[in-house]
Amino acid sequence: MTAIETNSTMIASTSSNDSGLSIFSAISEWLTTTSHQRIGRLMVSISLLWTLAVVAVGLLLGVERISSSSDLIDATSAPQLFSIFRVGLIFGSMAPLALGISMAIVSMQVGSQVIAFARGALFGTYLWCFGMIIVAVSYIGNGGPGGGDRQMVDLFLIGMGVVIAGLLIVSASIATTALTSRRAGLTLVDAPIYVWSSLVTSVSLILTLPVMAGALIYVAVDHTYERATFGATDGVNAWIGWALTSPQIFLFSIPTLGVLAQIVATMTRGKQPLRGGLLIGVGLTSTALIGAVTQSFYSIQLDSQLADFAKSLLPFLMFNALPILGVLIVIALCLLAMKNEKAKPSAPFVLAFFGVGMVLTGMIGNVLLRITDLKLSNTVFDEAVLVYVGYGIVLSSLGAIAHFGPRIWGRKMPTMPVIGLGLIGVLGVVLAALPYYIAGFTDQPAARITGELGNNSQIWNSIAAIGQAIFLAFLVAFIGLVIKSARSGEIADEEIFETVSANS
Amino acid sequence: MSTSATALNSGPKIAMRRQALVLSGLLSAASAMLIGSMLAIWLQFRANAPLRESSDGTKMLRDWLPENIKIPEVATNTMLLTIVITCIMVQWAVYASRRADSKHTTLALGVALLTQIAMINAQIAVYLQMDIGVRDSSYTTMFYAITATMTLLIVIGLGFTLVAMFRSVASRPSDHDLIVAHAVYWYSLTLIFAAMWFVVYVQK
Numbered sequence: 166m167t168a169i170e171t172n173s174t175m176i177a178s179t180s181s182n183d184s185g186l187s188i189f190s191a192i193s194e195w196l197t198t199t200s201h202q203r204i205g206r207l208m209v210s211i212s213l214l215w216t217l218a219v220v221a222v223g224l225l226l227g228v229e230r231i232s233s234s235s236d237l238i239d240a241t242s243a244p245q246l247f248s249i250f251r252v253g254l255i256f257g258s259m260a261p262l263a264l265g266i267s268m269a270i271v272s273m274q275v276g277s278q279v280i281a282f283a284r285g286a287l288f289g290t291y292l293w294c295f296g297m298i299i300v301a302v303s304y305i306g307n308g309g310p311g312g313g314d315r316q317m318v319d320l321f322l323i324g325m326g327v328v329i330a331g332l333l334i335v336s337a338s339i340a341t342t343a344l345t346s347r348r349a350g351l352t353l354v355d356a357p358i359y360v361w362s363s364l365v366t367s368v369s370l371i372l373t374l375p376v377m378a379g380a381l382i383y384v385a386v387d388h389t390y391e392r393a394t395f396g397a398t399d400g401v402n403a404w405i406g407w408a409l410t411s412p413q414i415f416l417f418s419i420p421t422l423g424v425l426a427q428i429v430a431t432m433t434r435g436k437q438p439l440r441g442g443l444l445i446g447v448g449l450t451s452t453a454l455i456g457a458v459t460q461s462f463y464s465i466q467l468d469s470q471l472a473d474f475a476k477s478l479l480p481f482l483m484f485n486a487l488p489i490l491g492v493l494i495v496i497a498l499c500l501l502a503m504k505n506e507k508a509k510p511s512a513p514f515v516l517a518f519f520g521v522g523m524v525l526t527g528m529i530g531n532v533l534l535r536i537t538d539l540k541l542s543n544t545v546f547d548e549a550v551l552v553y554v555g556y557g558i559v560l561s562s563l564g565a566i567a568h569f570g571p572r573i574w575g576r577k578m579p580t581m582p583v584i585g586l587g588l589i590g591v592l593g594v595v596l597a598a599l600p601y602y603i604a605g606f607t608d609q610p611a612a613r614i615t616g617e618l619g620n621n622s623q624i625w626n627s628i629a630a631i632g633q634a635i636f637l638a639f640l641v642a643f644i645g646l647v648i649k650s651a652r653s654g655e656i657a658d659e660e661i662f663e664t665v666s667a668n669s
Numbered sequence: 670m671s672t673s674a675t676a677l678n679s680g681p682k683i684a685m686r687r688q689a690l691v692l693s694g695l696l697s698a699a700s701a702m703l704i705g706s707m708l709a710i711w712l713q714f715r716a717n718a719p720l721r722e723s724s725d726g727t728k729m730l731r732d733w734l735p736e737n738i739k740i741p742e743v744a745t746n747t748m749l750l751t752i753v754i755t756c757i758m759v760q761w762a763v764y765a766s767r768r769a770d771s772k773h774t775t776l777a778l779g780v781a782l783l784t785q786i787a788m789i790n791a792q793i794a795v796y797l798q799m800d801i802g803v804r805d806s807s808y809t810t811m812f813y814a815i816t817a818t819m820t821l822l823i824v825i826g827l828g829f830t831l832v833a834m835f836r837s838v839a840s841r842p843s844d845h846d847l848i849v850a851h852a853v854y855w856y857s858l859t860l861i862f863a864a865m866w867f868v869v870y871v872q873k
Contacts, residue, residue, distance in 0.1 A: 344691050378706075392810045394714075
């Protein structure tokens with residue numbers, strides 16, 4: 166990575182202490198900052214809080230599903246909790262984690278001291294944050310898709326609009342930085358792979374989120390004026406549901422490839438064979454956006470007529486399998502680079518590698534989900550795809566924090582605890598999601614906590630609940646470790662600030 | 670070892686390469702996707718509308734546009750012509766700005782601002798002449814949603830024009846990029862409006 170930035174945060178904090186600034190001025194300094202590192206950290210911190218809340222909801226739902234006679238949750242609240250789990254994970258965790266880390270890192274990597282339109286990026290962060298608060302309030306008041314309170318559903322739609330606006334502004338800032346603020350001589354092709362993946366993600370979001378906004382506007386106007394053209398409250402999911410599932414969620418996973426490739430590049434000191442292949446891999450994953458903007462799913466029926474089968478095979482493969490090919494290319498090239506004898510092991514690699522692995526498992530699950538003969542849609546299999554991809558992105562983002570963090574706050578993260586916690590996190594994800602892959606084949610219905618849940622559902626639901634609990638514990642422990650390391654960790658040596666190679 | 674000592678010194682100042690232009694391009698792409706998605710849904714609803722006999726009983730029509738609604742085509746066509754004039758004005762601003770002619774740049778942007786206000790005025794006139802309620806039918810709900818969104822994009826463009834004009838008055842030499850970015854946004858807005866005009870006001 167190209168690190169040419171003075172550690173301004175540390176210097177600022179030292180001078181802050183010297184001048185005895187009050188806590189209020191320190192807070193106001195953070196809230197009105199134009200430093201890309203601070204804005205990024207603000208966004209990542211808030212999204213980690215969201216992640217904790219969402220995983221807690223996942224745990225609650227998992228525990229409730231163990232026994233169909235359990236009454237932890239009121240049955241009428243269950244659809245709202247399932248919905249907040251999905252919306253919260255995508256727009257409260259996956260998207261802002263990906264964008265927040267990009268905001269903090271991209272300008273450093275392209276050799277710029279500032280992010281393009283820093284005030285715009287800060288404004289976008291606040292818009293996203295307030296939008297998510299509005300969304301949360303609407304859920305509490307029985308709003309959300311399928312909610313019972315009409316005004317709260319209106320509030321939910323407004324909140325989602327604000328969230329989209331915020332994410333769009335942040336994406337535009339990141340894309341503009343990558344395109345215009347590179348140091349002299351650094352072409353886009355030579356830019357670090359993480360910059361490339363951030364650029365692809367932000368442009369993909371700029372192209373897909375307005376499509377969601379368009380549908381949202383129709384649904385909001387229709388809902389506010391009590392028309393039933395778009396299906397009233399139930400129509401919310403029907404019209405914006407495509408943005409809350411695959412392939413749209415794959416777009417948020419593109420930076421995970423960048424994180425993995427970047428960490429491997431650092432481990433191998435920039436010796437990356439077939440770097441062009443990496444760029445192609447990242448690009449192939451972004452083909453998910455074509456599927457997303459068409460607002461539809463591309464399924465295939467294996468026992469159909471040959472002509473029908475052949476007709477649906479191409480779009481099926483293009484929209485569902487191409488992103489997998491992209492991820493496989495990146496993983497293969499990263500493993501190839503690791504064969505270099507100079508490769509130096511790194512703790513964040515564990516998180517980044519398994520994070521991408523989880524995303525890949527989710528993508529493979531999506532392929533099975535779209536084979537109609539398997540009858541997996543409307544089962545918990547769909548939830549498992551979301552958990553694999555969403556939690557995979559969280560794992561990878563924590564790997565990015567462990568890798569890039571010391572370059573920002575100047576203190577190392579301890580190796581063994583990062584590896585240990587990372588493996589616990591991986592165990593949590595697998596236990597939280599894999600049982601639902603199996604339960605999907607036993608026809609356990611999605612988003613249901615009562616009634617007949619399928620064969621051996623108690624076993625699968627118990628294991629999934631344990632997985633959610635492990636992942637929650639992992640998150641709390643990892644966030645604690647990050648805070649501890651940033652405050653009192655071992656001072657980082659000069660090595661981490663080394664300019665590795667712009668080609669990494 | 671102190672942390673600040675381990676960090677490398679700041680690199681050379683980066684010459685930002687046409688940030689406003691790139692941002693304008695991204696904003697244009699987002700606007701196109703927004704209206705494009707709304708038009709796609711509009712076309713889907715229109716294609717799925719049930720068939721009904723025409724008033725003279727000679728042919729079958731899609732029961733999409735209610736019979737009592739008349740689109741004021743003079744006002745809508747005037748809007749299209751007005752936005753084309755806006756394009757000419759913003760291009761004049763680019764031409765003048767390239768020659769560092771602040772007076773003409775400001776004048777061109779001022780006229781562009783007037784044409785943009787005229788467009789909003791024409792849109793309000795369309796609403797008043799049509800005299801329909803949002804909840805009257807599926808058509809009216811969607812009509813208000815898509816035209817109001819388009820008007821919002823025009824208002825954003827109007828804000829952009831105001832910023833460009835104020836900066837032109839201050840005559841900053843670096844503002845040529847901003848004027849070009851402003852022009853790009855209005856060109857794309859013109860194309861987007863033309864698509865919406867054709868689908869909503871011409872094809873109905």
